[in-house]
Amino acid sequence: MTSVKVKLKQNDIDKIKEICAAHNYEPGELINVLHQTQEYFGYLPAEIQEVISWELNVSAAKVYGVVTFYSYFTMTPKGRYPVSVCTGTACYVRGAENVLEEIKKQLDLQVGETSDDGKYSLSCLRCVGACGLAPVVLVGDKTYGRVAPDDVKGIIDEYKDKD
Amino acid sequence: MDTIKLTIDQQELEVPAGTTIYHAAKKLGIDIPVLCYMELEDWNIENKPGGCRICVVEVEGRHNLAPSCSTECKDGMVVKTNTPRVMNARRTVMEFILSDHPKDCLTCPKSGSCDLQDMAVRLGVREIPNEDIAEISTYRLDTSPAIIRDIDKCIMCRRCETMCNDVQTVGALSAINRGFESVVTPAFEMNLEASPCTYCGQCVAVCPTAALTEKDYTAEVIRALSDPEKTVIVQTAPAVRAALGEEFGMEAGSLVTGKMVSALRKLGFDKVFDTDFAADLTIIEEGAEILDRLKRSANGDENVRLPILTSCCPGWVNFFEYHFPNLKDIPSSARSPQQMFGSVAKTYFAEKMNVKRENMVVVSVMPCLAKKYESQRDEFKVDNNPDVDYSISTRELAHLMKQANMNLNKLPDEDFDKPLGESTGAGVIFGTTGGVIEAATRTAYELYTGKSLNEKVTFEQLRGWEGIRKAEVDFDGFTLKIGIAHGLGNARKLLEEIEEGKSTYHAIEIMACPGGCIGGGGQPLHHGNASILKKRSEAIYREDAGKKIRKSHENPYIKELYEEYLGEPLGEKAHQLLHTKYFDRSTKRQFKI
Ligand code: SF4
Ligand code: SF4
Ligand code: SF4
Ligand code: FES
Ligand code: FES
Numbered sequence: 001m002t003s004v005k006v007k008l009k010q011n012d013i014d015k016i017k018e019i020c021a022a023h024n025y026e027p028g029e030l031i032n033v034l035h036q037t038q039e040y041f042g043y044l045p046a047e048i049q050e051v052i053s054w055e056l057n058v059s060a061a062k063v064y065g066v067v068t069f070y071s072y073f074t075m076t077p078k079g080r081y082p083v084s085v086c087t088g089t090a091c092y093v094r095g096a097e098n099v100l101e102e103i104k105k106q107l108d109l110q111v112g113e114t115s116d117d118g119k120y121s122l123s124c125l126r127c128v129g130a131c132g133l134a135p136v137v138l139v140g141d142k143t144y145g146r147v148a149p150d151d152v153k154g155i156i157d158e159y160k161d162k163d
Numbered sequence: 164m165d166t167i168k169l170t171i172d173q174q175e176l177e178v179p180a181g182t183t184i185y186h187a188a189k190k191l192g193i194d195i196p197v198l199c200y201m202e203l204e205d206w207n208i209e210n211k212p213g214g215c216r217i218c219v220v221e222v223e224g225r226h227n228l229a230p231s232c233s234t235e236c237k238d239g240m241v242v243k244t245n246t247p248r249v250m251n252a253r254r255t256v257m258e259f260i261l262s263d264h265p266k267d268c269l270t271c272p273k274s275g276s277c278d279l280q281d282m283a284v285r286l287g288v289r290e291i292p293n294e295d296i297a298e299i300s301t302y303r304l305d306t307s308p309a310i311i312r313d314i315d316k317c318i319m320c321r322r323c324e325t326m327c328n329d330v331q332t333v334g335a336l337s338a339i340n341r342g343f344e345s346v347v348t349p350a351f352e353m354n355l356e357a358s359p360c361t362y363c364g365q366c367v368a369v370c371p372t373a374a375l376t377e378k379d380y381t382a383e384v385i386r387a388l389s390d391p392e393k394t395v396i397v398q399t400a401p402a403v404r405a406a407l408g409e410e411f412g413m414e415a416g417s418l419v420t421g422k423m424v425s426a427l428r429k430l431g432f433d434k435v436f437d438t439d440f441a442a443d444l445t446i447i448e449e450g451a452e453i454l455d456r457l458k459r460s461a462n463g464d465e466n467v468r469l470p471i472l473t474s475c476c477p478g479w480v481n482f483f484e485y486h487f488p489n490l491k492d493i494p495s496s497a498r499s500p501q502q503m504f505g506s507v508a509k510t511y512f513a514e515k516m517n518v519k520r521e522n523m524v525v526v527s528v529m530p531c532l533a534k535k536y537e538s539q540r541d542e543f544k545v546d547n548n549p550d551v552d553y554s555i556s557t558r559e560l561a562h563l564m565k566q567a568n569m570n571l572n573k574l575p576d577e578d579f580d581k582p583l584g585e586s587t588g589a590g591v592i593f594g595t596t597g598g599v600i601e602a603a604t605r606t607a608y609e610l611y612t613g614k615s616l617n618e619k620v621t622f623e624q625l626r627g628w629e630g631i632r633k634a635e636v637d638f639d640g641f642t643l644k645i646g647i648a649h650g651l652g653n654a655r656k657l658l659e660e661i662e663e664g665k666s667t668y669h670a671i672e673i674m675a676c677p678g679g680c681i682g683g684g685g686q687p688l689h690h691g692n693a694s695i696l697k698k699r700s701e702a703i704y705r706e707d708a709g710k711k712i713r714k715s716h717e718n719p720y721i722k723e724l725y726e727e728y729l730g731e732p733l734g735e736k737a738h739q740l741l742h743t744k745y746f747d748r749s750t751k752r753q754f755k756i
Contacts, residue, residue, distance in 0.1 A: 059359075061335060061349055062334065064337060069339070
C-alpha cells in the first residue's frame with residue numbers, strides 16, 4: 001500500500017490516545033479504533049498505526065494487516081478534491097470501469113493514490129444509492145451522473161483553476 | 164469424558180468429543196493430506212486457519228466437502244476420505260494454489276524439502292489450468308543477515324504467524340492484503356531487519372515453501388576453503404551432532420559426532436573444533452558471575468540484580484534488547500559460546516599457530532539462524548574483522564557435504580582436534596532446554612560448597628519438556644532457585660514477573676527456540692513432527708552420559724587456557740574477550756513516538 005511519511009504533533013497523538021481510551025484499550029476493538037481514527041484524520045499513515053499498536057498492545061504488523069485487508073482504510077490523505085467512482089453493480093454494468101480508466105489517465109493516479117500536490121485523490125466506492133444516475137462519479141460532495149468516458153475531461157476541467 | 168462414535172472409510176471408531184476428523188482418521192492410520200495445518204503436539208502449538216482446503220473429506224448428509232483439520236467429529240458421522248469427488252476437489256484446490264505460485268522449482272532453495280512440492284507430487288498435479296487468470300505477485304526480496312523472505316512463494320498457510328506471534332510473542336509478522344496479493348510480512352512491509360524480529364528462525368522452521376529461508380553462506384565457506392592463504396577452522400554446536408544424521412536418512416536421535424568430524428576434515432577445514440569447548444568456557448565465566456552476584460547479594464549489596472539470566476542464546480538476546488530493554492543489565496554479560504570460541508580462536512589460538520588474524524577464517528556450524536546475525540554484530544569485530552566469519556546451519560552443512568559427494572552414513576568416526584575441540588558432558592547439554600543451567604549448576608555447586616558431586620552430576624529436576632519449569636537445588640543448606648523457559652512466549656512470562664517484582668528465582672535459563680537449540684531454526688526440518696525434537700534431546704543426554712569428564716571446570720584445556728592466557732575468570736582479559744554488553748534496541752523502531 002502506498003503511504004506517506006508524516007510527523008505527528010503532540011495533539012494528534014493525544015487524539016489517538018483518546019480514541020483508544022474510549023475503547024478501553026481493547027485489542028478486540030482494533031477495527032473500530034482504526035475506523036474512528038481515520039474518520040478524524042482522513043487517513044491512517046504508518047505513524048498513526050504505530051501509536052495505535054502501542055496503545056492497544058497489538059503488534060504493528062497486525063494493525064497494518066487489518067488496514068491493508070479492508071479497502072475502506074487508506075494510508076494516504078485524501079486530496080482537496082477527492083474523486084470517487086462508484087463501482088457498485090448498477091454503475092459497473094453501465095460502464096463505470098471505462099470511466100475509471102479515463103479518470104486514471106487524466107489524473108495520472110491509481111486507485112488509492114493522491115497527487116503529489118495534494119489536490120486530487122482517487123478511490124472507488126460501493127453503491128452510493130444513486131443507481132438511477134449510473135454510472136456515478138463524485139468529486140468532493142458534488143455528484144455527477146450518467147458519466148461517459150468522454151465527459152471525464154470536462155468534469156476535471158471544472159477544478160483546474162481552483163486550488 | 165464424552166466420546167463420539169463415527170465411521171471413516173467404512174471403519175468404525177470412538178473418539179473423545181472435540182476430536183477433529185483429521186485426528187480421528189489418523190488413529191485409523193489414514194493419513195489425510197494437510198498443508199496449512201500444523202501441530203507440534205508436545206507444546207500445544209497448533210496452526211489451524213482452515214484456509215487451504217487440501218484436507219477436505221466427504222461427510223454424509225453435508226452438501227459441501229468438509230475441511231477435516233478443522234471439522235469436529237459428530238456422533239454417527241459417516242466420513243469418506245478418498246472418493247473421486249474428494250480427490251478431484253483436492254487436486255483442484257492444489258491447482259488453484261499453484262496457479263499464482265512461481266514455477267522455478269529447479270533452482271529454488273526449498274526444492275527437495277518443500278511441503279508444497281511434495282503435495283503436488285502426492286496429488287498427482289500434472290497441469291495448472293488457471294494459470295492464465297492468476298497473477299503471480301512480485302514483492303521484493305527481503306534479505307537480512309539471517310533470513311531471506313521471498314514472499315512471492317507465500318501460500319498463506321500462516322504457520323509463521325502462529326510461531327512468531329503466538330509461540331514467540333514477537334509480533335514481527337502479519338498477513339496483509341487480500342486475494343492473490345495476500346502474503347505475510349512485517350508491519351508496513353518494512354524489512355525484517357527493521358522489524359522486532361529476533362532471527363529465532365522458528366518461522367523458517369515451519370514455512371512449507373521457500374517464502375522464508377535462511378541466508379546461505381556455503382558459497383563463502385567454499386571460497387575460504389579453497390584459498391591457500393587462509394587457515395580455516397570450524398566449530399560445531401552441540402545440537403548439530405544430534406540432528407545432522409536426519410539429513411542423510413538416519414533415524415531422529417542418531418548421534419553422529421565422529422562422522423561429522425571426519426566430514427568436516429574431508430571438506431578441508433584445517434582444524435575441526437567444538438563449540439562445546441566454548442560452552443565449558445561459558446560455564447566458567449557465567450558460573451563465576453552467578454556466584455559473585457549471589458555472594459554480593461547475601462552481603463547486602465543493593466546494586467546486585469537477581470535473578471541472573473543466561474545469555475548464550477542470541478535470539479533471546481535480541482528479544483530482550485527489543486522488548487525488555489529496561490532489563491538489559493540482568494542477563495549475564497558472558498558472550499554466547501559461538502562468540503567466545505571466535506574471540507579465543509582469533510587471539511589465543513591464532514597466536515599459538517602463528518597465524519595473522521586476517522588470515523584466519525572461523526566458520527561455525529549452528530542449529531540456529533540468530534547466530535548468523537550475532538556473528539555480524541559490531542561488538543564482535545576487531546578492526547572490522549569478525550571473530551566468527553561465517554555461521555552456517557545444520558542444513559547448510561548437509562548441503563555442503565552432499566555437494567562434496569559425502570554420505571554421512573559411510574564416513575568413519577574421528578575425534579575433534581585439540582585444544583579447542585576438547586569438551587565435557589556439561590558443554591554438550593547446552594544443546595537442549597535445561598542444559599545450560601544444569602551445566603552451570605554442576606560447576607557452581609562445587610565452587611560454592613567446596614564439595615565434589617562425584618558421579619552425581621545429573622540434576623533430573625532441571626530436565627523436562629514443559630515450557631516453564633521451576634526447580635530447586637540444595638547447595639549444602641542454601642537453596643538455589645532456578646527457572647527455565649524455552650520459547651520466547653514462555654520467556655516473556657518470566658520477564659514480566661521480574662518487571663512486576665514478583666520473581667523469586669536466583670537464576671533463569673532462557674532459550675528462544677522450543678526445546679532449546681535442538682529445535683533451532685537451522686536444524687533439519689521437523690515437518691510438524693515434534694517427537695523428533697525429543698529424540699534429539701535424548702541423544703544429547705546420551706552423549707553427556709558417555710563423556711569421561713562431565714564438569715566444565717575439569718576440562719584440562721580450559722584450565723590450560725586460563726593458565727596460559729586468560730588469567731582469572733571475570734578478570735581483565737576474560738572480560739575483554741569473553742563478555743559483552745547489551746543495547747536498547749527498541750529505538751530500532753522506525754517511528755519513534
Ligand atoms: S517453494 Fe517449493 S514449490 Fe515453490 S518453487 Fe520452491 S520448491 Fe517449488
Ligand atoms: S525469525 Fe523468529 S522473530 Fe523473526 S519473524 Fe521469524 S519467528 Fe518472528
Ligand atoms: S511465509 Fe511461509 S509460513 Fe508464512 S504464511 Fe507464507 S508460506 Fe506460510
Ligand atoms: S451502483 Fe453506483 S450508485 Fe448504485
Ligand atoms: S490443511 Fe485443512 S484447511 Fe489447510
